Amino acid sequence: MEASRRNFLKATLVLGGGLCLEFSFPLAAKTAAQAAPTEVSAWILIHPDDRVVVRIARSEMGQGTFTALAQLVAEELDCDWDRVSAEFASPNESLRRNRPWGPMLTGGSLGVRSSQDYVRRAGGAARAMLVAAAAARWQVDAAACSVERGVIRHAASKRSLRYGEVAAEAARLAPPSEVKLHEPKDWKIAGKSQHRFDIPDKVLGKPVFGVDAALPGMVHASIAQCPVFGGRLERVDSSAVDQLRGVKKVVRAGDFVAVIADSWWRADQALQKLKIEWDFGEYATASDASIMAMLREGLADDKLPQAKKSGDGASALASAARTLQAEYFSPYINHATMEPQTCTAWFKNDGTLELWTSTQDGEASLATAAKTAGLPPEKVEVHKMMLGGGFGRRGGSQDFVVQGVTIARALPGVPVKLMWSRAEDMQHGFYRPASLVRMTAGLDAEGRLIAMHSVIACPSILKVLMPEAMKTPIDFTAVRTLSDMPYNVPHQQVDYAQRNGHVPVGFWRAPGQQNAYYRECFIDEVAHATGKDPLALRLELLAPGDKNRAVLEAAAWAAAWSKPAAAGRHRGIAVSDGFGSYTAMVIEVSVSAKGEVKVHRAILAIDSGHVVNPDTCRAQAEGNIAFMLGATFHQENTVKDGRIVESNFHQFHLLGLGEMPQVEVLLVPSGGFWGGHGEPGALCVAPALCNAIFAATGRRIRSLPLKHHELRPA
Amino acid sequence: MLKLNINGRPHQVDVEADTPLLWVLRDQLQLLGTKYGCGVGECGACTVHVDGEATRSCITPVSAVLGKKVRTIEGLAGKKALHPVQRAWIAHEVPQCGYCQPGMIMAAAALLEKNPKPSAAQIDAAMDNLCRCGTHQRVREAMAALASGEPSGGGRHGS
Ligand code: FES
Numbered sequence: 098m099e100a101s102r103r104n105f106l107k108a109t110l111v112l113g114g115g116l117c118l119e120f121s122f123p124l125a126a127k128t129a130a131q132a133a134p135t136e137v138s139a140w141i142l143i144h145p146d147d148r149v150v151v152r153i154a155r156s157e158m159g160q161g162t163f164t165a166l167a168q169l170v171a172e173e174l175d176c177d178w179d180r181v182s183a184e185f186a187s188p189n190e191s192l193r194r195n196r197p198w199g200p201m202l203t204g205g206s207l208g209v210r211s212s213q214d215y216v217r218r219a220g221g222a223a224r225a226m227l228v229a230a231a232a233a234r235w236q237v238d239a240a241a242c243s244v245e246r247g248v249i250r251h252a253a254s255k256r257s258l259r260y261g262e263v264a265a266e267a268a269r270l271a272p273p274s275e276v277k278l279h280e281p282k283d284w285k286i287a288g289k290s291q292h293r294f295d296i297p298d299k300v301l302g303k304p305v306f307g308v309d310a311a312l313p314g315m316v317h318a319s320i321a322q323c324p325v326f327g328g329r330l331e332r333v334d335s336s337a338v339d340q341l342r343g344v345k346k347v348v349r350a351g352d353f354v355a356v357i358a359d360s361w362w363r364a365d366q367a368l369q370k371l372k373i374e375w376d377f378g379e380y381a382t383a384s385d386a387s388i389m390a391m392l393r394e395g396l397a398d399d400k401l402p403q404a405k406k407s408g409d410g411a412s413a414l415a416s417a418a419r420t421l422q423a424e425y426f427s428p429y430i431n432h433a434t435m436e437p438q439t440c441t442a443w444f445k446n447d448g449t450l451e452l453w454t455s456t457q458d459g460e461a462s463l464a465t466a467a468k469t470a471g472l473p474p475e476k477v478e479v480h481k482m483m484l485g486g487g488f489g490r491r492g493g494s495q496d497f498v499v500q501g502v503t504i505a506r507a508l509p510g511v512p513v514k515l516m517w518s519r520a521e522d523m524q525h526g527f528y529r530p531a532s533l534v535r536m537t538a539g540l541d542a543e544g545r546l547i548a549m550h551s552v553i554a555c556p557s558i559l560k561v562l563m564p565e566a567m568k569t570p571i572d573f574t575a576v577r578t579l580s581d582m583p584y585n586v587p588h589q590q591v592d593y594a595q596r597n598g599h600v601p602v603g604f605w606r607a608p609g610q611q612n613a614y615y616r617e618c619f620i621d622e623v624a625h626a627t628g629k630d631p632l633a634l635r636l637e638l639l640a641p642g643d644k645n646r647a648v649l650e651a652a653a654w655a656a657a658w659s660k661p662a663a664a665g666r667h668r669g670i671a672v673s674d675g676f677g678s679y680t681a682m683v684i685e686v687s688v689s690a691k692g693e694v695k696v697h698r699a700i701l702a703i704d705s706g707h708v709v710n711p712d713t714c715r716a717q718a719e720g721n722i723a724f725m726l727g728a729t730f731h732q733e734n735t736v737k738d739g740r741i742v743e744s745n746f747h748q749f750h751l752l753g754l755g756e757m758p759q760v761e762v763l764l765v766p767s768g769g770f771w772g773g774h775g776e777p778g779a780l781c782v783a784p785a786l787c788n789a790i791f792a793a794t795g796r797r798i799r800s801l802p803l804k805h806h807e808l809r810p811a
Numbered sequence: 812m813l814k815l816n817i818n819g820r821p822h823q824v825d826v827e828a829d830t831p832l833l834w835v836l837r838d839q840l841q842l843l844g845t846k847y848g849c850g851v852g853e854c855g856a857c858t859v860h861v862d863g864e865a866t867r868s869c870i871t872p873v874s875a876v877l878g879k880k881v882r883t884i885e886g887l888a889g890k891k892a893l894h895p896v897q898r899a900w901i902a903h904e905v906p907q908c909g910y911c912q913p914g915m916i917m918a919a920a921a922l923l924e925k926n927p928k929p930s931a932a933q934i935d936a937a938m939d940n941l942c943r944c945g946t947h948q949r950v951r952e953a954m955a956a957l958a959s960g961e962p963s964g965g966g967r968h969g970s
């Protein structure tokens with residue numbers, strides 16, 4: 098272990114040392130006598146003792162962006178990594194300073210890839226300013242100075258200055274108009290596995306999450322929302338709770354009621370005692386059957402808009418020597434972040450509003466809070482907390498902020514912490530859309546795939562969450578992976594039936610990923626029908642040089658695909674690009690006569706162009722695989738009487754520790770582009786697993802979860 | 812007033828006797844490391860030690876721990892050094908979002924206190940805490956390192 102790492106570990110292993118996170122709870126008074134750092138630029142603060150604080154605009158939900166972005170800044174700053182920490186940029190300051198940090202939205206595996214360029218430039222610009230400041234002090238040419246780990250040297254005169262010594266002068270200089278970035282091959286801080294900043298605090302149980310907000314005089318709220326989506330609150334009889342110990346207030350709003358009390362437990366106990374009458378609205382009879390009928394009607398519609406047409410489209414099927422057709426289905430699935438939705442809001446006596454929340458988009462939280470409160474945005478501040486999981490739940494949908502602000506407005510001057518119960522969280526999500534897809538393949542006389550027609554019936558996420566982004570009847574998140582197949586099939590057509598239903602849908606880790614399951618299982622069906630090896634068929638359909646080929650080959654190589662699997666074991670393969678990266682997976686299973694599926698290995702090859710923190714990327718791959726195995730085996734949210742049936746983890750199983758396969762991750766960055774890691778690893782799990790189950794049993798699984806096929810993890 | 816012993820310190824709280832320990836810890840005593848995940852004993856995010864036993868505090872009425880010793884994540888580390896499980900968790904970079912991890916760590920520490928060298932199967936069976944982020948592989952790696960008595964410092968960053 099190199100010296101710098103040892104120092105880091107030493108620092109973090111001593112209790113109370115090396116804590117990198119600073120959350121601004123008024124209770125946690127900062128130690129006085131801390132010399133203030135200099136803001137060299139909006140991104141970079143430097144203390145007199147050379148400690149560097151990097152401001153991070155994106156949220157941290159365990160994906161590692163908080164650290165990876167700091168690595169990119171520090172890389173170009175040429176500072177001492179052991180002295181770097183990070184803090185979140187303030188949404189309010191962003192507003193007042195004209196967004197110096199760019200967008201705060203954290204989703205789509207975009208955190209690193211869409212900000213890498215400007216954060217690296219910020220690091221490089223600050224470096225140039227620090228060097229210029231030193232050169233000016235020495236009255237030498239800046240070009241004659243060099244920098245190593247935060248120390249500026251002028252070799253000719255053998256002089257040196259530390260960053261902390263010139264930060265104040267540097268801050269007064271104009272940033273350079275041009276910055277030359279380091280070549281990735283020369284990276285010293287980026288491209289290496291660095292310890293994540295947020296881990297020590299999390300291991301110590303420090304109060305870093307939204308639910309950990311703790312303010313003087315704070316009270317707690319528990320909420321009940323109309324069980325049927327689209328319904329309204331009719332009336333509440335609160336006489337049974339008004340006098341209960343600790344209860345402060347019952348708040349009635351359009352589609353929810355909340356109780357505020359001096360502890361969450363008392364609030365929630367009182368909530369259970371309320372007599373609530375709901376107007377369930379027009380969807381009170383919706384069910385799985387009515388949703389399936391809606392999707393099926395979509396497939397039958399003969400006037401659907403086309404998301405893609407190439408060659409002769411579907412009409413080429415008429416000339417095919419042989420056709421194959423299959424229908425696949427995926428259910429609604431909740432994000433089920435371990436930390437339920439939460440928002441602490443405080444209408445302060447000076448007319449401002451402060452929020453503490455777990456959000457994937459600090460700016461959206463601020464705008465939502467301002468709108469709900471009827472305040473100018475400048476009067477609102479959002480303290481971004483660590484997220485206890487995000488997966489897309491806490492970005493586009495800011496329902497928890499609307500509620501938190503609405504509830505706190507009932508007690509001006511008092512901070513109110515809203516936390517949803519697990520049942521509320523399970524039953525009021527923005528679910529991965531349920532979808533039904535029919536695919537038809539046309540083969541020529543030699544068995545070559547010449548035509549493919551897909552009809553997709555799927556609710557539109559954009560329609561629900563960002564209608565302004567829907568410029569055409571096509572929601573790209575509903576058709577991707579089928580509409581942009583890398584496979585060379587001369588005649589293609591994809592039709593989209595937007596069938597929305599009443600269940601709110603949202604961006605669920607790797608939105609549109611169901612299509613990877615459909616496509617990659619269907620390609621497997623084609624391989625089987627034509628007597629081809631599933632890997633060979635895919636390679637045959639991919640153009641030379643397509644990056645999908647390289648990841649397929651890497652995963653197949655690691656799995657020794659060309660050799661038979663061990664006795665009783667069977668393999669499935671899948672490939673899919675998405676979120677800027679290319680991924681392929683081989684899963685190896687054995688299946689008992691009783692339907693117990695032992696997943697022995699899952700091998701993921703991923704090409705993200707560049708890799709900033711390899712260990713974090715591996716962690717994301719492992720996490721994606723556990724997340725998706727849980728979904729594929731167990732998870733669905735079903736609908737009865739208009740409402741979600743499942744209320745807690747006993748009806749919504751996560752993957753157990755013993756059900757986890759050995760995961761092998763092959764990071765194969767080929768350079769020249771920037772892909773994501775938070776989601777791509779999810780794409781191939783369901784198809785590789787189902788293809789392996791087919792190899793083992795001859796059973797083609799065309800609907801999920803597997804529990805409905807008498808298959809469960811061993 | 813109920814008298815509690817938490818992390819070796821006496822506390823007095825004025826709550827109904829059936830209040831779950833979890834909410835006494837979080838809302839009365841501001842020991843926020845222990846987490847709510849499900850409230851029904853399913854997830855383990857609220858795991859604490861009661862007289863050394865891993866216990867789900869969300870379904871444990873505070874009256875059940877009177878006269879007993881409660882230990883939370885805040886009391887796991889010693890004065891000068893982290894608990895070996897915490898060290899292993901850092902070395903293996905186990906947490907992702909980290910929300911389930913205090914419970915996971917408390918469950919791990921309780922298991923190792925009883926059985927310092929659990930087998931892989933015993934670890935899988937004993938650690939039934941839920942993790943949404945999917946830290947499974949690293950929980951196993953860190954536990955295997957602890958069970959083998961290997962100094963945990965090596966971890967993921969050996970290179
Ligand atoms: S919160 Fe106690 S087991 Fe889930």
Ligand code: FES
Nearest residue numbers: 908909942943944
């Ligand atoms: S680390 Fe996020 S739930 Fe376990």
